[in-house]
Amino acid sequence: MVLIILRINLFDIVDSSEYSFILLSKHLSQRNQLQSQIRRRAGGSLRSSRLPETPARCFSCRARRLQLHREKPLTGKVDRFGGVTVSHFAPDTCEEAFSALLKESVTQWKEQGRVAVWLHLPIALSRLAAVAATHGFTFHHARQDQAVLCLWIGEGESRLPGFATHQVGVAGAVLDETNGKVLVVQDKNKTKNAWKFPGGLSDLGENIGATAAREVYEETGVRAEFRSLLSIRQQHNHPGAFGMSDMYLICRLSPLTHSINFCRHECLRCEWMEVAELCRTAETTPITSRMARLLLYGLHHGFQHIDLTMEELPAVYSGMFYQLFHRQLPESLRCS
Amino acid sequence: MVLIILRINLFDIVDSSEYSFILLSKHLSQRNQLQSQIRRRAGGSLRSSRLPETPARCFSCRARRLQLHREKPLTGKVDRFGGVTVSHFAPDTCEEAFSALLKESVTQWKEQGRVAVWLHLPIALSRLAAVAATHGFTFHHARQDQAVLCLWIGEGESRLPGFATHQVGVAGAVLDETNGKVLVVQDKNKTKNAWKFPGGLSDLGENIGATAAREVYEETGVRAEFRSLLSIRQQHNHPGAFGMSDMYLICRLSPLTHSINFCRHECLRCEWMEVAELCRTAETTPITSRMARLLLYGLHHGFQHIDLTMEELPAVYSGMFYQLFHRQLPESLRCS
Structure with a gap:
């Protein structure tokens, strides 16, 4: 041809x-x-x-570059921090045209005193990310079908906010106060058979207590309700967190049902075990052992000694709520 | 021409x-x-x-496609979850060739029983992300000069782990136990002049206590050391977190220096204020007010009533440590 x-x-x-x-x-x-x-x-x-x-x-790249120049310059929305966000790109934007436009636009934004440029690129236009990179842009983050790139154009060192740095995992210690037994599982496919509390990663937007109850149910078939937060573990460069950090929270839950129907895909064993026995056994993890001792202390002397209670409060941003966890204050100091 | x-x-x-x-x-x-x-x-x-x-x-796209077929097929590394990761792409890979190779490779991996495919794409080859998207891939995450795309090819619903969902912010309540005063600031450029504790976002890999001390110093010029964790707040869809969630932790710190030299870029005012006064004032945020009451209770009855103490422990992964926060156990139960 x-x-x-x-x-x-x-x-x-x-x-x-x-x-x-x-x-x-x-x-x-x-x-x-x-x-x-x-x-x-x-x-x-x-x-x-x-x-x-x-x-x-x-x-017709050159033709389209000129067309773009005359008809579709890059337009950005200015945020309150002095950054410019560009979210709209012509779907037929070619690399050469985009490069010229971006260079010209960045120069203009600098002159206007802007401090940062953000590009919200749909995955179908991801080839423009490579072009932006030649102008100093890097990935800020990406999710599903969009990548966000950024460039600091202000004075001095970059003050751009980072993206999410932590995954959040939650374990649920379901304690039956009537008999002092707690629900424990052993993971499948582990070399060491360690008893631990069921748990897993929070979904985006899921509250700590909700993750605990969901994971307990999914792994063991036991329904339980959130009572308090017991402990927080922070670990960096966590395996399985794609180089990011891990925040692992352990909650105390009360059982609503008792019958076990555990997930054979994830667990090897599952049982209700005496808290005192869990404190003694070597077949457990250091954190589970530590939590067992906290629970034993709570059982004998009252949970107010170990619990961080939760309260849901309205955020300043309308219609939104946050959950706050801390040691319970005496009645006299509780008024908000 | x-x-x-x-x-x-x-x-x-x-x-x-x-x-x-x-x-x-x-x-x-x-x-x-x-x-x-x-x-x-x-x-x-x-x-x-x-x-x-x-x-x-x-x-010469077709030519290179054939060249690629004969010389450089897509090679992936299999992980222990049954997923395949492709990290090496010829820099001159053209879209047409990549599309053909990817289609062929995915079919093969499915036949081999793999459950997922991960593509680690350098930003310079980001045009291949658009091609991968036509085969069902989406962005898993992206950082700096690399994007990671994924596709679930196993049976049933995707069991792919998500990426980090939370940013972590830390505030430091620097309390001088000798005079019952705490270090507070007022943000610049806010409509309401609310007293609050200095703080800010954790950098990737930074421990909670380290963020608290760093932010206190950067905002106020006061050096302080971490004592305990007081409270945790979880908030979803947080403004400024790019649609992700926010975990905000409040720590108690002890001052090492007292002289204030606050950051005029961030703060309007900064002072040492009586905790009792911070409990009373309406010029504060609900969380600061709550924390002031916790601190007052601690000052009068002992910090063991409000503190979550921290311990650094070795992780099972060699050479790594984690920090664990919970209510202090009595001596008799402390042995790990």
Whole structure:
């Protein structure tokens, strides 16, 4: 197959209509759009037989760059920190055009005293991320079908806020106060058979207590309700956290049902075990052992000695709530 | 400028050396590489004068797809969860070739019983993310100059682990036990002048106590040391957390220095205030007020009533440590 290509400047056609060309584009809609633009600009002097019907790669980059320059400059929304966010990109933006526009825009934003530029790129336009990188942009984060890139253009060191740094895991110690037994499991596929509390990672937007109750149910079949937070563990560069940090919280729960129906995909064993026995056994993890001693102390002397109670309070942002955990205050000091 | 293009199949040249062509490539090194490959395959029958010196866009996609097929198939590393991770991509991989290879590879991995595919893409090859998206891949996360995409190819619902969901912020309540005064600040640029404890976001890998001490120093000029954790707040869909969740921790610190030299960029005011006064004032936030009452109770009845003490323990993963926070146990139960 032989293709004859004449590189044309879209805006020259108005002055010089005798050019012959083949317009190449992968996308029919894009090709049709460009064809009608060319016909309009050429004032009808182009013969349509010259426009091929077979889609091929678009070669009108320079033309589109100019088109973009004249018709679709990068527009950004300024935030209260002095940063500019660009969220809209023409779907047919080519790399060359984008590079020129970005360079020009960043220069303008710097002159206007902006301190940062954010690009919200849909995954279909991810090729523009590579172009942005040549101008100093890096990934800030990405989720599902969008990547967010950023560039600090203010004075001095970057003051850009980072993205989420922690995954949150929750374990639920379901303690039956009537008989001093706690619900424990042994993971499947572990070399050491260690008794531990059922638990797992929080889903995005899920409260600590809800994760505890959900994970306990999923792993053991026991329904339980959140009572208090017992402990928080922070660990960095955690295996399985993609290089990020891990925040692991252990909650005390009360059982609502007792019958065990454990998940054979995740667990090897599951049972109700005396807290005193869990304190003694070597077949457990250091944290579970520590928590067992906390629970034993609570059972004998009252849970007020070990619990962090939770209260749900309205946030300053309308319609939203947060959960606050701390040692319970005496009645006299409790008024908010 | 008129360019004559002949689309050739790189592997046809061996049989038919009379083709004329112009090889178009943006990158000189890539162009040179392709040129020598063509010369080698054509057995020296090509005249070098036909190879242009001006770099232009590469048009030998089909040729390179075949080259890739024969020389560089996608190779993945299998993890213990049955997922495959691909981290190496030829820098000149073109979209068409990658699409074909990815489709073929995913089919093979499915047949081999793999449950997931992970692509670690450098930002310079981000255009391949758009191709992967057409095969069902989405962004898992991205940082700095790399994006990670994933696709669940196992049975049933995706069991892929999510990425970090929380940012962690820490406030430091620096309490001088000798005079019952605590260090408070008022943020600049706020409509309401509320007294609060200095604080800010944790850097990646930074311990809670270290964030508290750093933020206190940066905002107020006061050096202080971590004593205990007082409270944890969880809030979802937090403004400024890019749609993710926020974990906010409040620590008790002891002052090492007293002289205030506050950051005028962030703070409007900064002072040592009586805890009792902070409990009374309406010019504060609900959480600060709550913490002031905890501190007052601690001052009068002992900090063991309010503190979550911290202990650093070795993790099962060699050479790593974690920090564990909970209510202090009585001496008799403390042995780990």
